[in-house]
Amino acid sequence: MTSSNSNTSSRWATDHLLSWFLWGTAMMAGTIALLIMVFLVLEALPALQHIGLVRFFTDSSWHPAEGLYNLAPMLWGTLFAMAGSVLIATPLGILSAIFCHYYAPPALAGPYRRLIELLAGIPSVVYGFWGLVVLVPLIGEVHPPGPSLLAGILILTIMILPTIALMADASLAHVPQHYLRGAAALGLPRWAMIRRVVFPAAKSGLFTGVILETGRAIGETMAILMVCGNVVQTPSSLFDPVRTLTANIALEMAYALGDHRAALFVSGLVLMAMIVALIVSAEWISRGRIYD
Template structure:
């Protein structure tokens, strides 16, 4: 009986290690396919060059890195004011009933497929931008607005949870000292919930960096260094998805190398989120 229990425990341990094994397998295969080209071109030549013309054997992804950075920054700028006001309002000003209804609804909306968001950019934002701001439509601006909306549910939901996790005694202490609700929020609750909200924002950044299909539909995908918000750009993810089905040889390796850059970025973001969250718990 005892040995059977031990066997089961051992089996479960092996299963529990599966996520780690999968993570390592992903890293291994992406590295195996992509690393040779990085070593040949040099890290600097790969990351710091803006020349991407696979036919001529030029593989520089700086334009894509810049494209990704612009769109992600834009998405956060669009998303933060809305998601934070939503979270603060629902957590601190609304009745529990309103919060109990709206929070699950907002979370349900996180389930809308990303291609639908991309499609909304095409049919709603393209004409608006063409008519009022000029340009063709596909641009940093379009992609930022759509991605910003896409990550709204993620950030809002985590921020509400962090605000709700602040002990009630904090609120009561501050209010009993004569502070208004807003003063309490600004000086007591937000600082206490800061770590949770920050890790939510970082998860949102991760989603924006990693989004592929929606971005392909609305960012324009030109390999250029953008000069204005209305210029089309290509992201790292789009670069992989657009060229993978016909790439061979060095070109294919370069796409996997693009994947390596993406993978490392995401892991770093996760480490930051993890460290912030743990710091919050220890405090």
């Protein structure tokens, strides 16, 4: 599409003003991400200098008051919660999208899609609250104490499900119609068509959806803070309480000082590193290299 080149001269003085204004706003918007990284590093630097990166994984425990800063249990908490929820939400979300496109009667597909959209808009604190008052007591009856890794996984699953369902929905919509007609002409039954024709055609969109939901699962704070019990330990079963990196920041930031505060910024950096890795792999997939 046509764009004006802002370097060429224009007869109007207002055009120059406009150009300066637009460049100014874009510079500011573009530097925010950089600014965030700079401030995370600046605030984390004292901890990296005094404590060193290695001790964040080799210290015996997380007791900032005694100078022990082991992030590993919380990193495990984040990874387990993420893995569990992605494992459950991915098939459910993709099946949801398939339901909308190929199984649901037309009268049902529209409302179902709206329902998923609504689910996507509900704030995390509401999910967390519902998890706290409904889900945690239920789990507590089966296997005390209740606030646990399992509760966190289930709540995260409900939260990230709309992300993958909507992404899968969009990528299924982009499968060319003549593929489907061709499959129908070959007499393929519905599921065989989905498995052999639709999935390969929609693969890159589905993978992007998985990456987006993984990012959401890693970054989620409030809901998981409310249902996970927040005990700093590497969980040995689904019913153990855990604390994630995000929850740790939210819980301790209020009173953290000095090296402790800097250590929380280090965990912020770890989260950012995970997210950047995900964005890079999303880029890689969307360029189609995954098929090579």
